[in-house]
Amino acid sequence: xxxxxxxxxxxxxxxxxxxxxxxxxxxxxxxxxxxxxxxxxxxxxxxxxxxxxxxxxxxxxxxxxxxxxxxxxxxxxxxxxxxxxxxxxxxxxxxxxxxxxxxxxxxxxxxxxxxxxxxxxxxxxxxxxxxxxxxxxxxxxxxxxxxxxxxxxxxxxxxxxxxxxxxxxxxxxxxxxxxxxxxxxxxxxxxxxxxxxxxxxxxxxxxxxxxxxxxxxxxxxxxxxxxxxxxxxxxxxxxxxxxxxxxxxxxxxxxxxxxxxxxxxxxxxxxxxxxxxxxxxxxxx
Amino acid sequence: xxxxxxxxxxxxxxxxxxxxxxxxxxxxxxxxxxxxxxxxxxxxxxxxxxxxxxxxxxxxxxxxxxxxxxxxxxxxxxxxxxxxxxxxxxxxxxxxxxxxxxxxxxxxxxxxxxxxxxxxxxxxxxxxxxxxxxxxxxxxxxxxxxxxxx
Numbered sequence: 001x002x003x004x005x006x007x008x009x010x011x012x013x014x015x016x017x018x019x020x021x022x023x024x025x026x027x028x029x030x031x032x033x034x035x036x037x038x039x040x041x042x043x044x045x046x047x048x049x050x051x052x053x054x055x056x057x058x059x060x061x062x063x064x065x066x067x068x069x070x071x072x073x074x075x076x077x078x079x080x081x082x083x084x085x086x087x088x089x090x091x092x093x094x095x096x097x098x099x100x101x102x103x104x105x106x107x108x109x110x111x112x113x114x115x116x117x118x119x120x121x122x123x124x125x126x127x128x129x130x131x132x133x134x135x136x137x138x139x140x141x142x143x144x145x146x147x148x149x150x151x152x153x154x155x156x157x158x159x160x161x162x163x164x165x166x167x168x169x170x171x172x173x174x175x176x177x178x179x180x181x182x183x184x185x186x187x188x189x190x191x192x193x194x195x196x197x198x199x200x201x202x203x204x205x206x207x208x209x210x211x212x213x214x215x216x217x218x219x220x221x222x223x224x225x226x227x228x229x230x231x232x233x234x235x236x237x238x239x240x241x242x243x244x245x246x247x248x249x250x251x252x253x254x255x256x257x258x259x260x261x262x263x264x265x266x267x268x269x270x271x272x273x274x275x276x277x278x279x280x281x282x283x284x285x
Numbered sequence: 286x287x288x289x290x291x292x293x294x295x296x297x298x299x300x301x302x303x304x305x306x307x308x309x310x311x312x313x314x315x316x317x318x319x320x321x322x323x324x325x326x327x328x329x330x331x332x333x334x335x336x337x338x339x340x341x342x343x344x345x346x347x348x349x350x351x352x353x354x355x356x357x358x359x360x361x362x363x364x365x366x367x368x369x370x371x372x373x374x375x376x377x378x379x380x381x382x383x384x385x386x387x388x389x390x391x392x393x394x395x396x397x398x399x400x401x402x403x404x405x406x407x408x409x410x411x412x413x414x415x416x417x418x419x420x421x422x423x424x425x426x427x428x429x430x431x432x433x434x435x
Contacts, residue, residue, distance in 0.1 A: 036370035039317050052409035
């Protein structure tokens with residue numbers, strides 16, 4: 001029987017999902033890096049929300065508008081009081097991204113299925129190739145975006161100049177700037193390599209076990225509080241990566257698993273900062 | 286004798302038309318079918334694959350690909366994990382269209398292929414560059430094998 005490796009109200013096990021998958025007020029959402037994974041096989045009751053084609057504005061670099069968010073939810077049979085359970089591939093990167101986007105628009109009941117697709121697969125549970133379920137339309141009134149969880153360029157510039165807390169969750173090679181060419185993610189390239197001066201380096205993957213589940217609270221405290229020196233009640237912490245997906249993952253860890261008061265995701269991340277004229281950059285620290 | 290020269294170009298044109306007639310959902314379904322049908326990497330490449338040779342580094346998914354020109358015909362073999370069906374699907378589509386093509390035909394495949402297939406719309410722009418890199422790699426390998434200029 002799988003249990004969550006860390007206690008949090010917002011993390012549920014595959015057992016929990018199995019038990020509640022047919023509840024009227026529960027909606028399982030899958031968000032993956034590979035768009036086709038869902039069609040190749042998904043949890044029977046799950047709907048797909050793609051980070052790129054569903055959650056992003058297609059013209060300007062931004063998340064979808066409030067109205068489009070409401071429409072997206074309604075079309076997936078999600079109403080304001082629906083409990084949405086996110087999961088996906090890649091250790092729930094994109095599930096956390098979608099979770100963050102839903103929190104941006106103030107959706108109250110959001111959960112993450114610990115371990116995502118991999119955990120479900122390791123459990124030997126069923127994936128089906130059925131078409132996406134067609135749920136009765138939801139009723140959704142979207143709220144204005146909650147910017148307390150989102151950092152924009154100018155705020156990050158000020159934050160950096162004031163020497164406030166930042167966390168870079170990319171790989172060590174990206175952080176130090178030795179990876180001039182973004183080896184794994186060329187579509188997210190930048191003209192300069194390195195990190196935002198003052199940002200601590202904590203690669204996102206340190207937060208998870210091999211099976212994609214999150215580490216225990218004690219282990220996470222050791223990493224983020226003891227090693228990286230982040231403070232729960234200190235100034236706002238800004239997390240970034242390349243395009244804001246891995247930093248959503250870390251944002252979730254800090255805010256919901258470790259109870260940090262004030263964490264923001266800088267979704268512009270390195271694809272913005274590394275291409276901005278004149279901003280400070282540090283290498284090889 | 287079948288004129289192989291135009292077969293691959295025709296195949297690509299046919300695919301473009303087919304994809305054009307489908308809505309986004311069905312285009313993705315077709316891509317998934319291609320993914321299912323990707324031939325396994327032949328045994329003779331296995332040990333090289335395990336040694337990490339011929340990786341398409343530009344792609345975030347671990348893709349290993351061999352492009353050979355044998356008796357004047359292009360042959361393509363690839364290894365792509367099952368949990369990356371988009372990449373598998375695109376490579377499988379390319380193999381379906383270009384396996385047995387002349388080098389000249391491969392080199393004329395337009396860089397706009399992904400857009401022409403309606404896959405930019407279906408997959409989103411950020412996913413495109415990894416896929417573009419695969420097409421570019423095939424072309425550059427063919428170029429290298431034959432010493433032909435683009």
